[in-house]
Amino acid sequence: MTFHEVFQQFCSSTSLRGAGRLVKAPTRHLRAIWAGYLCLMAAALIACVCFIAKDYLQYKTIIQTTIVLNDPTIAIPAVTVCNHYPFSKTAATLWSSGQVLSPTNFSHELRRTAFQLFNSSEFLMAENVLASDTKKVYYQSLEHNDAVNLSFSVPQLFIFCVTGVGPFVEISNWKDCSLLLKRVSLPSYFNCYQVQAPRDIDWLTLVLRVSSAVPNEYEEAFVQDIFEQADGIRLEVHENDTYPEPTLKGIHVEPGKLVEISYKTERWAEVDSPADACMSAEAASQRKIRDLDEEFAYSYEACLRQELGKLALERCGCHYVKYLRSSVPNGSHPYCGDTRIGMRKMLANIDCLNRLNLDSERERLSRSVCLMPCHFHYFDTVASKTVWRATQWQLHWLMQHSRCFRDLDEASKRLEMGGLPPDEERRLREKLEQASVTMKTFFETANITKAASADGGTNGFDESAEEKQQTLDQVMPKDDTNFAYVTIRRQSRNTVQKTEILSLGLSALMSQIGGLSSLFLGLTCAVAVELLELCLLRRYQSNQKRKENQQQLPQQVL
DSSP, rough: OHHHHHHHOOOOOOOOOTTHHHHHHHHHHHHHHHHHHHHHHHHHHHHHHHHHHHHTTTTTTEEEEEEEEOTTOOOEEEEEESSSSOOOHHHHHHTTTTTSSSSSHHHHHHHHHHHHHHHHOOOOHHHHTTTTOSSSHHHHSSSSSHHHSOOOHHHHHHEEEEEEETTTEEEEEETOOOOOOEEETTTTTTTEEEOOOOOOEEEEEEEEOOOHHHHHOOOOOOGGTTTTTTSSEEEESSHHHHOOOHHOOOOOOOOEEEEEEEEEEEEEOOOSSSSEEOOOOOHHHHHHHEEEEEEEOOOOOHHHHHHHHHHHHHHHHHHTTSSSSOOOOSSSSSSSSSSGGGGHHHHHHHHHHTTTOOOHHHHHHTTTTTEEESSEEEEEEEEEEEEOOOHHHHHHHHHHHHHHHHHHHHHHHHHHOOOOOOOHHHHHHHHHHHHHHHHHHHHHSOOHHHHHHHOOTTTSSSSHHHHHHHHHHHSOOSOOEEEEEEEESSSSSSEEEEEEESOOOHHHHHHHHHHHHHTOOEEEEEEEHHHHHHHHHHHHHHHHHHHHHHHHHHHHOO
């Protein structure tokens, strides 16, 4: 059977639309029309399949949103707080004693150097030196421990914390707060603190001490910071134990106000595709982010800042304060903006950083070393503020309730265990007696407002009446400007689940190709079986013909 005969047989029997008309059409012109139709439809099908395949290989995604009701895995996020004015009362003592370089002396040194350059007609360099009169450059010109000591410690910043579980409220001074605090050293705020609360609480309140700049002889500096100076607190709500970015993602908290930040938890699940790879939760949990002497959990942005900081240290020999610092700066590897190494050397470091082209390096790192985690949380926050109407006697008795019931519970349990030393047992019984007396005073007193002001020895906070009143005055000041009252509260116990899925998956790709094949040519999987059948028939016919030839050959010889 010739190829022409085989082709005619296939066209007349196939389910391919229009193929039968190639051999059954009565005239040559009609057969040519059907041949043109088949060629045109085949070309259109190939073009459409190429477009769909290209779209599939781009791995475009869409976001599918669902609501997880009463999510048991939900946890309150971490809160990072920074004081806009970074210097505590300790700073004035350190400056006056000469233990730490004061901002005034720092500014004098910059102006002296700029004046010398100005007289030498090096005007551009003189301008660059004067532009260094900022807190960030001053921060880099200090030893790390000095920068920590100038700013707020935990007892200087935190006054009280309040935690709530359902209708129950517990208030504690900073010593008794069941919170995990981690210091973060940033050039704009010096000491910031990341606050991580227990998972089982519903809301958290922080009462923070706010300091404002007071004109003095030690802070005649920072001319370039005129548009960055503010009073109050800078606060960021973010995922637990991750490196904070309060300057980019934080919000302002006005001093003397009650600020409530309600948040909605969003849990993201991204697709790990060749076009947009992501890091699994297991791999992310094994990687740590390091800044100075603190470790943090993995996050995409922190990883980029860590790697770029290492790159700057490797190529320029100094720590770039904009990024994370893999080690504490020292004499051999100082900050790039440290004025103590000399102004010319500092400006050379800045020029080296400008030549690094860190934007392209960031793009390279984001595709290899630092990947987005496949699973992460985002907190959509809404802030509102008002005046705090609390009174000192309310605050006093709330403190007493929390402390007394906690002491009663802890002391009772330890006494029940037994086996305690005599001194420890006596101390616990005194604590029980003290807590009982305080609560009886509250239960039996008709006017608890007067009892609060008269209560001295039974306050339960190991403070004198004068110290207690001073502590209360810090929270309820007369001028209402030296504190910040911040409440972090979830909007509901539901979680918004946002799952990234491929807009064109493998099943959708096959469906679209099948639909187009059916639309243009009526091409189905049956055509593949028909082609297989044709091949098998051709082989069978070839074998039969060969056998016939072999049988006829002896007869011809005879």
